[in-house]
Amino acid sequence: MVPVIAIFSHVPPSSLFHQLTTKVVKDALIVSGKTIVVAQIVTLLVGTPTAYFFASRRFPGRAILVTLVELPIVLPPAVAGLGLIVAFDRFGLIGRHWPWLASHVAFNQTAVVFAILLVSAPFYVRQGIAAFEAVDPSLVSASRTLGAGPVKTFFRVTLPLARSGLAAGLALSLARGLGEFGATIMFAGNLQGKTQTLPLAVYTQFESNLDAALAMSALLVVISFAILFSLKASGLWLRTRPVVVAGRG
Amino acid sequence: MEKLHANFRLPLRSYDLEFSLDVEGTVALVGPSGAGKTSVLRAVTGLVKPASGRIALDSSAWFDSERKIFLKPDERRVGLVFQEYALFPHMSVRENVAYAGRHRVDEFLERFRISHLAGARPTELSGGERQRVALARALARDPGVLLLDEPLSALDANTKIAVRGELQELLREFGLPTLLVTHDYEDAASLADHVGVIVDGHLRQFASPQELVAHPADGFVASFTGANLLRGTAHRREDELTVISLESGETVYSTDQGDGAVGVVVYPWEVLVGRSHQPDSALNVIEGEIRSLVRVGNRVRIRIGPLTAEVTDASVEKLGLAVGGRAVASFKATGTRLVSYR
Numbered sequence A: 001m002v003p004v005i006a007i008f009s010h011v012p013p014s015s016l017f018h019q020l021t022t023k024v025v026k027d028a029l030i031v032s033g034k035t036i037v038v039a040q041i042v043t044l045l046v047g048t049p050t051a052y053f054f055a056s057r058r059f060p061g062r063a064i065l066v067t068l069v070e071l072p073i074v075l076p077p078a079v080a081g082l083g084l085i086v087a088f089d090r091f092g093l094i095g096r097h098w099p100w101l102a103s104h105v106a107f108n109q110t111a112v113v114f115a116i117l118l119v120s121a122p123f124y125v126r127q128g129i130a131a132f133e134a135v136d137p138s139l140v141s142a143s144r145t146l147g148a149g150p151v152k153t154f155f156r157v158t159l160p161l162a163r164s165g166l167a168a169g170l171a172l173s174l175a176r177g178l179g180e181f182g183a184t185i186m187f188a189g190n191l192q193g194k195t196q197t198l199p200l201a202v203y204t205q206f207e208s209n210l211d212a213a214l215a216m217s218a219l220l221v222v223i224s225f226a227i228l229f230s231l232k233a234s235g236l237w238l239r240t241r242p243v244v245v246a247g248r249g
Numbered sequence B: 001m002e003k004l005h006a007n008f009r010l011p012l013r014s015y016d017l018e019f020s021l022d023v024e025g026t027v028a029l030v031g032p033s034g035a036g037k038t039s040v041l042r043a044v045t046g047l048v049k050p051a052s053g054r055i056a057l058d059s060s061a062w063f064d065s066e067r068k069i070f071l072k073p074d075e076r077r078v079g080l081v082f083q084e085y086a087l088f089p090h091m092s093v094r095e096n097v098a099y100a101g102r103h104r105v106d107e108f109l110e111r112f113r114i115s116h117l118a119g120a121r122p123t124e125l126s127g128g129e130r131q132r133v134a135l136a137r138a139l140a141r142d143p144g145v146l147l148l149d150e151p152l153s154a155l156d157a158n159t160k161i162a163v164r165g166e167l168q169e170l171l172r173e174f175g176l177p178t179l180l181v182t183h184d185y186e187d188a189a190s191l192a193d194h195v196g197v198i199v200d201g202h203l204r205q206f207a208s209p210q211e212l213v214a215h216p217a218d219g220f221v222a223s224f225t226g227a228n229l230l231r232g233t234a235h236r237r238e239d240e241l242t243v244i245s246l247e248s249g250e251t252v253y254s255t256d257q258g259d260g261a262v263g264v265v266v267y268p269w270e271v272l273v274g275r276s277h278q279p280d281s282a283l284n285v286i287e288g289e290i291r292s293l294v295r296v297g298n299r300v301r302i303r304i305g306p307l308t309a310e311v312t313d314a315s316v317e318k319l320g321l322a323v324g325g326r327a328v329a330s331f332k333a334t335g336t337r338l339v340s341y342r
Helices: A002-010 A013-019 A023-056 A062-073 A077-088 A099-104 A109-133 A137-145 A150-178 A182-187 A198-208 A210-233 B037-045 B093-098 B105-111 B127-139 B157-174 B185-191 B209-214 B219-225 B313-319
Strands: B004-011 B016-023 B026-030 B052-057 B060-064 B078-081 B145-149 B178-182 B194-199 B202-207 B228-236 B242-246 B251-254 B260-266 B272-274 B284-296 B299-304 B307-312 B326-331 B336-340
Touching: A002 A210, A013 A210, A023 A062, A023 A109, A023 A150, A023 A198, A023 A210, A062 A109, A077 A109, A077 A182, A109 A150, A109 A182, A137 A150, A137 B037, A137 B078, A150 A210, A182 A198, A198 A210, B004 B037, B016 B037, B016 B202, B026 B037, B026 B185, B037 B078, B037 B145, B037 B178, B078 B127, B093 B105, B093 B127, B105 B127, B127 B157, B157 B185, B178 B185, B185 B194, B185 B209, B185 B219, B185 B228, B185 B260, B194 B209, B194 B219, B202 B209, B202 B219, B209 B219, B209 B228, B209 B284, B209 B299, B228 B251, B228 B307, B242 B260, B251 B284, B251 B336, B272 B307, B272 B313, B299 B313, B299 B326, B307 B313
Parallel strands: B026 B178, B026 B194, B078 B145, B145 B178
Antiparallel strands: B004 B016, B004 B052, B052 B060, B194 B202, B228 B242, B228 B260, B242 B251, B260 B336, B272 B326, B284 B299, B284 B326, B299 B307
């Protein structure tokens, strides 16, 4: 708690607000805002079917595959960043087969999005698997016997019942993605107005303009607090199961 | 009324479920837990696919292994009421009932006396109300077959008696071929025209409730079926005893309270058998021809008129009982229980 209080007590609030309007901070805000929004949308669109797939299927090697998907949660971000670099290298796993893609993902905002995705999406997928698995199977069966096909069943029963768990997962991945540092600086670089996100700007400004670094830090603290607090308020924090009311059949 | 034909083999974890039955009217499947009862329902709805066989409603096949037909649950005209009702917790009562189709929702809410609960969530309902919603939802789909999985087991003892009465009425009203699963023989006997006893995936016996008590196929069926259930009309009396005029013509007494249409429950081992009527404390006496004598283990089940008694081999010999002869069955008013029957 001490470091958090220290950030707010080091300079007067008026100076914090003033610093937020400087060019370097505004640039970082825009980069972070754009990349995190894109990353969250991709996480939703790709992570939801992935989570549903793992929750509804049992096959040999599933445990290993799930562990691989969750691995970036515990991996040092620098390792993740290095992995991205060699994957998109001209001779890398992706660069070799799709050179066009590789040449468009280097030291730009697409690279930032990739770095954020790699470290934050696993939080969503992990929570999503738990959320889908917690949906009472008899409710899904009931939907089918009531004449609904698999698609209607998914959108009217499974998804609404998993929604709160998915929302919690998305919030966690948002918080993780906002704070992403290591993978981004290695894979996307640290170019102001281009790939310099808020955490990178904090790191850069810390030597030249401490007040600006403090202002951005304060902003990140407030956002992180808001995410965590809203999770707690909605009763979703540290809860792998969303609210399921009906009994099991 | 349509007829459900089910004849299939379904491998389960510890045995193969082999099932063959034609369902007309109301049929109850009874058996211990793990006997495969619920799997029968899952196979009929299409939630699991049997290895071989045929499941059809009249002439339309839902599953036919030879003709490679397997309809998905949503393609079968089947209504299934789940054991814990499986109401959608995120929808109101109205939305639950409307899930299968938006037409006639009001009519169903009205008919099942749940109109006043239309806006309520399932968690706010009592057990009996939940069951009515589950039934309304299943029947709103206009199914050709109704399946009920342990329809009364989620209810407490007091609610159960009332709900069982409601269920009897509804089953009669809708007149669908109905297959219900229960581990409680009393529920089966009071709801169904025919009862199938299923053990370890095999149908041990299929007969009317009266037949099952009188002629159990084996010791298991005998111990499972347990009681006689005699239908009649109850009249309350001043002296606190209830008088019941049985459908078979006799009059019996019970210490239980009851009025109107009731079932009198008597266990076969509570019934004394003699050649002639001896004065004793048993208030209820039924005299009649011995219609059958069936050995079950070291005991004998004797059918006298509407009643089945269980005595030892030695007693049968001592009294010289034989089919066609006359005998007197007696039992105490305190040895009876009354259950609702409409």
